[in-house]
Amino acid sequence: MRLSLAEVFRLGVDTLTHNGLARDHAESIARVITAGQRDECHSHGLYRLISCVDAIRKGKVVLDAVPEVEEVSPAITRVDAGFGFSQLAFDRGLGRLIENAQSIGIAALVVNNCYHFSALWPEVERIAEAGLVGLAMTPSHSWVAPAGGGKPVFGTNPMAFAWPRPGQHPYVFDFATSAAARGEIELHRRAGKKIPLGWAVDASGAPTDDAEAALNGAMLTFGGHKGSALAAMIELMGGALIGDMTSADSQRFDEGAQVTPCHGELILAFNPHLLGGAKAAQGAQSAEAMFDSIRAQGARLPSQRRFEARERAQQDGVELPEGLYRDILALSGR
Amino acid sequence: MRLSLAEVFRLGVDTLTHNGLARDHAESIARVITAGQRDECHSHGLYRLISCVDAIRKGKVVLDAVPEVEEVSPAITRVDAGFGFSQLAFDRGLGRLIENAQSIGIAALVVNNCYHFSALWPEVERIAEAGLVGLAMTPSHSWVAPAGGGKPVFGTNPMAFAWPRPGQHPYVFDFATSAAARGEIELHRRAGKKIPLGWAVDASGAPTDDAEAALNGAMLTFGGHKGSALAAMIELMGGALIGDMTSADSQRFDEGAQVTPCHGELILAFNPHLLGGAKAAQGAQSAEAMFDSIRAQGARLPSQRRFEARERAQQDGVELPEGLYRDILALSGR
Numbered sequence: 001m002r003l004s005l006a007e008v009f010r011l012g013v014d015t016l017t018h019n020g021l022a023r024d025h026a027e028s029i030a031r032v033i034t035a036g037q038r039d040e041c042h043s044h045g046l047y048r049l050i051s052c053v054d055a056i057r058k059g060k061v062v063l064d065a066v067p068e069v070e071e072v073s074p075a076i077t078r079v080d081a082g083f084g085f086s087q088l089a090f091d092r093g094l095g096r097l098i099e100n101a102q103s104i105g106i107a108a109l110v111v112n113n114c115y116h117f118s119a120l121w122p123e124v125e126r127i128a129e130a131g132l133v134g135l136a137m138t139p140s141h142s143w144v145a146p147a148g149g150g151k152p153v154f155g156t157n158p159m160a161f162a163w164p165r166p167g168q169h170p171y172v173f174d175f176a177t178s179a180a181a182r183g184e185i186e187l188h189r190r191a192g193k194k195i196p197l198g199w200a201v202d203a204s205g206a207p208t209d210d211a212e213a214a215l216n217g218a219m220l221t222f223g224g225h226k227g228s229a230l231a232a233m234i235e236l237m238g239g240a241l242i243g244d245m246t247s248a249d250s251q252r253f254d255e256g257a258q259v260t261p262c263h264g265e266l267i268l269a270f271n272p273h274l275l276g277g278a279k280a281a282q283g284a285q286s287a288e289a290m291f292d293s294i295r296a297q298g299a300r301l302p303s304q305r306r307f308e309a310r311e312r313a314q315q316d317g318v319e320l321p322e323g324l325y326r327d328i329l330a331l332s333g334r
Numbered sequence: 335m336r337l338s339l340a341e342v343f344r345l346g347v348d349t350l351t352h353n354g355l356a357r358d359h360a361e362s363i364a365r366v367i368t369a370g371q372r373d374e375c376h377s378h379g380l381y382r383l384i385s386c387v388d389a390i391r392k393g394k395v396v397l398d399a400v401p402e403v404e405e406v407s408p409a410i411t412r413v414d415a416g417f418g419f420s421q422l423a424f425d426r427g428l429g430r431l432i433e434n435a436q437s438i439g440i441a442a443l444v445v446n447n448c449y450h451f452s453a454l455w456p457e458v459e460r461i462a463e464a465g466l467v468g469l470a471m472t473p474s475h476s477w478v479a480p481a482g483g484g485k486p487v488f489g490t491n492p493m494a495f496a497w498p499r500p501g502q503h504p505y506v507f508d509f510a511t512s513a514a515a516r517g518e519i520e521l522h523r524r525a526g527k528k529i530p531l532g533w534a535v536d537a538s539g540a541p542t543d544d545a546e547a548a549l550n551g552a553m554l555t556f557g558g559h560k561g562s563a564l565a566a567m568i569e570l571m572g573g574a575l576i577g578d579m580t581s582a583d584s585q586r587f588d589e590g591a592q593v594t595p596c597h598g599e600l601i602l603a604f605n606p607h608l609l610g611g612a613k614a615a616q617g618a619q620s621a622e623a624m625f626d627s628i629r630a631q632g633a634r635l636p637s638q639r640r641f642e643a644r645e646r647a648q649q650d651g652v653e654l655p656e657g658l659y660r661d662i663l664a665l666s667g668r
Binding site: 073075110145146148149161163240270289 | 406407408409410412437438439440441442444446467479480481482483484485487495497505507509511556557558559560561563564566567569570571573574575576577578579580582583600602604606608609610611612613614616617618620621623624627628631632633634636
């Protein structure tokens with residue numbers, strides 16, 4: 001199946017509204033799902049509609065939540081998502097975030113009380129489109145053990161960063177602080193495959209290469225004690241600091257329903273013109289020189305594969321497996 | 335040799351002023367050196383005076399630089415260190431950073447044009463003492479290869495974070511984004527010991543366990559491509575964003591003198607009361623619950639060893655090897 005990006009977007013909106021989600025929410029979500037499909041991040045593409053509809057049907061998410069925007073200070077915008085999905089809340093707060101950062105150089109967007117399932121790169125890329133540097137982080141559900149322990153405390157806790165590059169794709173990364181994605185371990189379990197050692201421990205805290213034992217035990221962070229410290233920082237910055245749930249809080253709040261995590265998100269924007277002052281242009285050149293010296297030695301910048309997929313998709317649309325297309329059509333009421 | 339903390343401080347001030355450093359600079363540096371010695375971070379304790387005096391004698395550092403504080407915006411304070419050491423510039427900007435974060439919730443302290451050699455934890459701990467969350471990062475000299483490459487681009491690029499805990503030591507980490515400290519590799523070389531694989535590559539880009547080959551090749555980041563992405567973020571945030579040098583720029587600026595790196599530093603402060611709003615107290619409780627769940631499983635919080643050493647030192651002073659004490663006395667003119 002080949003679909004244009006406009007068709008992907010319409011399929012997303014139709015599927016979500018057919019299942020009872022308010023149109024403004026459906027459009028915000030369909031935009032990030034279209035971006036995921038376009039960039040060949042398949043787990044964040046149309047495939048994600050399946051778990052999204054599942055979350056809707058479980059009845060926890062407020063389907064017509066109206067995000068409430070509060071200007072806390074010249075630097076802080078808070079959006080209370082009202083226990084709806086996060087994307088509309090982000091969209092409603094983004095304009096103020098950008099204006100604040102343009103005006104005083106740094107700003108925060110705090111999103112509270114949202115159900116969260118999307119990647120963070122679409123958000124930091126929108127900040128970079130405004131010529132600003134974006135940094136975003138959020139907890140998830142407590143699946144990941146701290147270094148030196150074996151019991152779950154942290155979420156997979158992603159962190160995303162974008163640096164604007166005029167006339168080019170931004171420098172962007174978006175990674176989980178867990179050694180692997182939880183979905184990756186689930187795929188191994190379904191396929192009956194071993195997982196690499198270092199991804200997880202079993203319920204007794206011992207290293208395991210068994211996917212089932214890993215899912216019943218605890219995942220590990222990337223990078224040992226440093227990755228573990230970062231995961232804790234994300235709990236604190238994207239949870240406790242903004243008066244919202246940590247991954248453990250969110251796990252309890254879920255009450256076993258296995259809905260996408262409910263918590264908050266912290267998004268920061270930085271203005272290179274104000275932070276760099278008279279040397280801002282020189283700073284931008286230093287950044288480009290660094291990117292050049294990475295690429296000159298044959299190393300890749302993060303997100304390059306996504307950008308290459310994006311260029312293909314903008315020309316030719318996206319390719320979708322027949323089975324997935326039929327599954328989604330069945331949910332869409334078409 | 336046993337010295338009280340007051341004696342460590344005086345020895346630091348005397349040694350630095352005897353070598354021509356202005357008294358206000360000497361006091362700022364002696365404070366962080368005393369903190370390092372107190373916390374048994376020996377490489378950042380009195381030992382550091384040796385390389386500090388070496389840097390002074392090489393004639394690059396401006397010994398009586400007067401930090402110039404500029405209020406860029408309600409959120410940004412810039413201190414031009416005037417090519418002096420960083421510590422006095424930090425001290426001069428800290429008050430504004432704290433006031434801005436207290437007033438509008440987030441603030442940045444940009445330090446430009448400084449020679450930098452200290453750990454970052456003393457800085458973020460001072461932010462935490464004010465009840466704020468601190469985050470600091472800085473480049474160094476280009477010694478570290480990006481993931482997928484084998485040539486130096488990044489510095490050892492430390493990042494430090496502190497979370498205030500009323501009545502207790504803060505949650506603090508301070509780590510290099512390189513797999514190991516450069517000094518650690520140098521110690522292995524002097525001892526004729528192999529380094530672990532994963533720390534570095536040789537000049538041809540091949541993995542090496544030879545310390546000499548590592549120092550002539552490139553160090554590696556911790557955590558593979560994720561650590562590499564973080565190292566790049568620190569170049570961008572602590573260098574390009576603030577209109578200052580990246581690690582490669584700083585390496586060139588050094589012109590082979592092997593003085594401590596000259597560049598900038600970005601320090602951020604966050605106010606939990608404004609970011610958490612009505613739920614700030616609940617956020618603080620969630621943080622404590624997370625710390626408890628880490629410790630309950632026998633894992634340690636970062637910096638615990640430092641805090642234990644600190645309590646000993648505050649009672650009993652610090653223990654210093656005779657040889658080191660004599661080396662420093664010889665530099666101090668006493």
